[in-house]
Structures are given as structure tokens and as C-alpha cells.
Amino acid sequence: MFQIANAAKIVQNDNLSTIPTNQQLINNNQQLFTCNMRNATIIVIGDIGHSPRTCNQAFSLASHGLKVNIVGYLNSKPHPKIINHENIRISPISQPPSFLSNNNQILRFLLLPLKFIWIFFILGIALIRICKNDGKDKNNLLLLQNPPGIPTIFVCYIVAKLKGMFFLIDWHNYTFSMFGKSSISQLIAGFEGFCGRLSDLNLCVSNTMKNDLLKRWNINSTVLYDRPPSWFFRSIASEKCEFLNKFLAEKESELQNLFFTESPEGAITLREDRPLIMVSSTSWTPDEDFSILLSALQGYNEYSQSDKGYLLPKLLVIITGKGPQKQLYLEKISTIPWHNVFILTDWLKAEDYPKILSCADIGVCLHASTSGFDLPMKVVDMFGSKLPVLAKRFPAIPELVKDGVNGILFDKAEELELAIIRISEKFPKNEVLNELKSNVGKDFKCWEENWEDIVWPMLND
Template sequence: MEDVKKNACVVVLGDIGRSPRMQYHSLSLAEMGYVVDIIGYGETEPMEEVKTAPLLYYHYLLPCPRISLKFVNYIFKTIWQAINLLFLLFVIRKPDILLVQNPPAIPTLSICWFYCKTMGSKFVIDWHNYAHTIMALSLHKHHPLVKLTKKIELFIGRKADNNFCVTNAMNNDLSENWNISAVTLYDKPPKIFQPITLKQKHAFLKHLGESYKNLTLDDNSTLFTKEVNNEVYLKKDRPGLIVSSTSWTEDEDFSILLTALQDYENHILNGNEKTLPDLICFITGKGPLKSYYSENIAKRNWQHISIITPWLESKDYPTMLASADLGVCLHTSSSGLDLPMKVVDMFGCGLPVCAYDFKCLGELVKHGKNGYKFTSAEGLSEQLQEWFENFPHNEKQQEKETQFKTELHTFQKLRWTENWVNMAWPVLK
């Protein structure tokens, strides 16, 4: 702990509540004695630890009015955000360190670099992905805006005093193709992501049943658990519980999961030789494509699969993960160089995962060792059927689950705080 209070500013041109890594950065800086000003949008509540931390202060950006013409709206939004961000930067206490999330790159990188240059603050970029590759999903890689964004990332990235990134693959790419030196700071789960007891699972499912009545029964039990003489048991005829979390954006193709679930349903209806349980699938999160996929889900006439799309409070999300039998991740990465934090969270809860495979996923998911990787709906369907065949009485599957959880127990030993102190603090201090 530093004897003299120093100041830090963490900038997120997005919803603070849905930017867990930047919340963790803020908490870690505060734990080191920094007074931390967080700038971002306040659409959802941050983590409880962040809300109650005495050295953290919020400064919310104003939502931008929308203009119907797409290009005009983009220009207007950029100018609006630039002025809004610059105003907040100059009214907060002068930071010794300014840490900005990328993406988005426009206008945050230019504004934050200009401010640090003017005020003499240390300028640090945390590379979660590349802004230009995300933009290319909705435009194309040769679009003038995509090219401009890449040039800004390249120019400002080289001006930073320090850089963090989320994978070794991105680290190598920044070094070899961008001439930017960075420190790899892997996402690690904080201690709120932990395995839970059967009693905690039962209590959570009953709580969830208040909103989703099909999860609970009249005898005070749930579809998955029952309580007898103050002892909680897993039901032997329970359905499988799978969970997936998403921001409902273009880099996650949820049609893959829906197709895999349809195939799973067909196998049951067609009397396949495999004995498969019903499935309850929770898909958490919110984002621009949620309504599109919700309409798609509503058209399905499944008899053995139920999909629930809740928005969970931050305190309930870890418990949801820890209550599931299997996690599914459909993150594909626009650059192929970042890793899905949702898998990190699942691993922190001891939850095995089926994850869509891309270039650097092997830095996190080891196929057949701590989870599974797939590249198609057919592959995911096969993994779901293998995992849930004769569930929950398949001894082979139980052995595999024990093996996975042993690996995940090792993964859980290094949490965010220890990793941040080892990797980030030597750079920042």
C-alpha cells in the first residue's frame, strides 16, 4: 500500500457494468492506494465490490441522441463523445495514470493521448481486441472508416507509455506487425467466481423460480434439486442445465447453438439409441441482436428443450454459472487474438465448457483436458449428446467431468488479484 495517495483514471467508452476487466483494474488500483475515477456509461449496475469501494468514483458519459442517417449519426456520435469525454477528463482530479480500454478506438485513444500529453499523465492502453476488426464485421476490411480506425490504433498505440493485452498471440501481433511492446495480462477470475454447495444451488434455483415458474414444483423442490430433512439432494431424473452468456453481437453466431439444440431435440424425437435428458438452457446477457434471436427461439416448438434468456444481477451471474452442468461459448473473435472472458468466469466456477474454436483459444481451453472445442453446429451437438448421454448416471461422463474439474481446480489457484499484482503492478507503479 502506498503511503501517499495517487490518482488514476480508468476510461471505458462503453457500459461500465458490462466491462468486468476494467472494473477489476479499478479495484486493483484502489487496493494499491490509488484514488480512481472511472469514466464510462452507466447503463447497468457495476459489481457490488466496485460500488462499495471507498476510493472509486464514477463519472458517467451522456448517451448520444440518435440520428437516422447512419454516416451522419457516426460523425455526430464521435464528436459528441469526444467533447463529453474531454470535458469529464478536465473536471476530474488530475490522474498520475490514465488506463483506457481499446476497443473502441474512436474517439477514446486520440482524446486520452491528447489529455495525457497536456497534463503529464502516464498513458496506458489495455488491448482487449482491435477496433478495426470489429468494425469490419459490419462494414468490410477495405472500408475507409476501417482503414482510418486501424491507422489511429497504430499511431496512438505507439504513443502509449505502456500497453497491456489479453493473449500472447496478440502480444506477438502487436510486436511483429505494429511495433508495439505490450505485457500479456491474462483474464483471471476474481474470487466471486467459485464453485458452490448443493444448498446454495437449491436456494438459487428457488430464487430463480420466482421469475421462471417452470423451474420450481409445488413440493418446494426445483426441477434439479429437492430438500429432505434440511438436506439437499440432486434429483436422479433431473434435466441437464447448460448456460451461455453473450453480449448478442456479430462476433457470436447463436444460430450454431440453436441448430445444435435442434439436432439434440431431433435425436430424442427419433428414438435414437442414446438416452438423453431434457435440457434447460440459460442464455444470459443483453445486446443489439437479442431481439432477433429471441424471435427465432420463440418460433421453435421444442418438447425437450427450454431456453430462458434472463438478465441477471451481477451478484447472481457467478451462482448461475456454478449451478450449471455445462457451459457453451460461441465467441469467435474478430481478430482471432482475444479470449472470451465468459470462459474464464466459467472455469473460475469449476464449470466445464464447450467453446467455439479459433486461432488462439488453445491458450485457455485445452481440448479433452479442461473442456471441448468445436467448429460447427454438428460438432457442438455431438459434444452435448456425449456429455448428457444417460445423464446423470453415465460413469464414463462422470470420470471425464472429474478430470476436467481437477484441471479447473488448478486454473482457479491463480486469481485476478494475484495475477494483476505479478504482471500489471510492476508496470504501472
């Protein structure tokens, strides 16, 4: 069993004095509630390092003194605040063999039962070993991030019954929606709905999903919107300049002169005529159609060279993430004659991601939900860094991105191109962009505040 557990004090974000610290929130709630729970096991059948909501749940529970064990795949390193917390352990489990995730759709469906069997036994054995057994008083919590829910929900239900644990499902999306409209999708939907009703409590990420869970499967749930943790909030100007200068020096040193000027005293400041920084985090999969952004950037590049584009700044586009289509698009990017657009594709450490968001001027989200009901965490992170977002439209997204208020919604590449032009002209004195920035974060709680208001009281009810 692999374990990461180092004792460490939690360093609070002191950039924004108005944000209550996690300990202040805990102290306030402990006056109202007494929790009998001692341990929590959190399951995600995915990469723990790329499951921010799961990590945030673990952090909040651990900060209340519960001993938390996160079970999942460890493909990347989680944030230091997670791996260094004295009450958090990480227990990796083995992923299914690669041949079970065949790219051929027919073979993938044929091999699906084997993949389910693998997960059933690997996860079941791990949970039986890890989960504490205090009898039948439900003093311990078993929390599952769904999807994928097949056979995960059923495995967790069995273990919760055997160990006398309180079983909570956190619905991010639907498992069946990941299989399109195939016949197997209908079978999975039936099983997912049946298993979903076995839990003691349900959380979900949007009001749209809450209504659908009730209508579709008669599952009552409570909405816990994703929010960035307090350490995601925007850096002060000096930290921003320092990190951006270091980042550009490592990645593309010739761009430094476009962003910074040095005074006779040696002070480095941002130039007024600097490029606009755009950030997008993508999984490089068909679910996030990168061709939309690429086409929009090509259009911007051409327009900026025309007589009408003289008011447009240069663009620095920073794209983070890993995925199967990355190399394909990198090759396409390299063949385009860029003039006023610079594109950097990089993989960032967890602790550097909020820093680069803090340096940016606008975010782009290409997420197109398979169900239409989930909300992208990347937008939440951007909002936490006071960054307005250009987001692809789908049914639930207006719950998060208010068109024309804290971002702009688009459907096609042409609409995205027009939105980029609209927020770029006369940068950094663009009135539209500055208005969007001023609206981001209004009445926007951090994760800790939101969790303390919604989840902690539920666990003590």
C-alpha cells in the same frame, strides 16, 4: 457529475480457504514495492457495468489505496464490490445520440465523423475536469480500455500530457477490426497504430495479440490474461441448491420438481435424474451467431427422442444477455416443439451471474473475435466457477480453452450438437464431463493474484 461512493469493508470470499485474500496479496507486495501513484482514472467507451476487466482493474488499484475514477457509460449497475468501494467513484458520460448509430451501413459510415467529434469533446471535457494535476512527475495513472480507440486514444494522450499522467492502454481488441475489411478500416488501423505508440505502457489480453501488436505496429506489450475475481469462485453445495431453487421458483416453478427432492426431515437435495444445466451469455449480435446454438439444441431435442437417445438427460438452457437480435430469436424459439429441452432467457443482476454459473454443469461460448486475437471474458467467468466450456473456435481461443482438457472447441452447429451429446449421456455420471470439470481451474489464478504478479510491479518499476 453523478457519483457513486459509499464507504464499505470488502467482504472476502471464504468458500475456498486456499485462495489468498486480496489484502494478503497487497500486504505481501507492499513489502516489495512502494508506489508513488495517488490517483487513477480509468476510461471505457462502453457500459461500465458490462466491462468486467475495467472494473477489476479499478478494484485492484483501489485496494492499494489509489483513488480511482471510472469514466464511461452507465447503462447497468456494476458489481456491489465496485460501487460500494470507498476508493472508487463512477463518473458517467453521455452517449452519442442514437441517430449516430444508424443500422444502415452507408449512413453509419457517413455519420462516423460526427460520432468521433462527439466522443472527442464529451470525453475530453470530462477528463480535464476529473483528472488530477500533480505536475510532470506522473504520480497519477490514466488507463484506457481499447477498443474503441478512435478518437479515445488521442484524447487520453493529450490529457495525459497536459496533466502529467502516466498513460497505459489495455488492449482488448482492435478498433479497426470492428469495421471489417472496408477502406475506412484501413484508415482507422493507421490512426490506431500511430496513437497506440504514444502510450507509456501497454497491456493486452492474449499472447497472440502481444505478437501481433509488435509485428503490426512495433508496440511492446505485456500479457495480462483475464481471470475471474476471487468472489466468482464456485459456491458450496448448500448455497448452490438454495439459489437454484429460488431462481426456478421465480422463473419456471414447474421445473423445481425435476431438480429437487425433499427428505422426510424437510432437507432439499438435487435429484440424480435431474436435467443438465447449460449456460450461455450472449450479446445477441451477428458477432455471436446464436443460430449455431439454436440448431444444435434442435438436433439434441430430436436425437433425445430417438431410440439412440435414451441415455440423454433433459436440458435446461439458461441464456443471459441483452442485444438487438434477442426478440428475433425468442420468436424462433417459441415456434419449435421442444420436448426434452427447456430454454430460459433472462437478464441477471451482476451479483447473481456468478451464482447461476456456479449452478450450471456446462457453459457455451459463441464468441467469434473480429480480430481473432482477443479472449472472451465470459469463458474466464465460467472457468472461475469451475465450469467447463464448449467454445467456438478462433485463432486465440486455444490459449484459454484446451480442446478435450477444460472444454471442447467447435466450428459448426453439428459439431456443437455432437459435443453436447458427448458430455450429456448418463448424466450426472458422464465420464467426459466429469473429467473436463476436474481439469478446470488447475493452476488457474484468480484476478487478484494475476494482477499482483504482473501489473503492480510494472507500476512500481
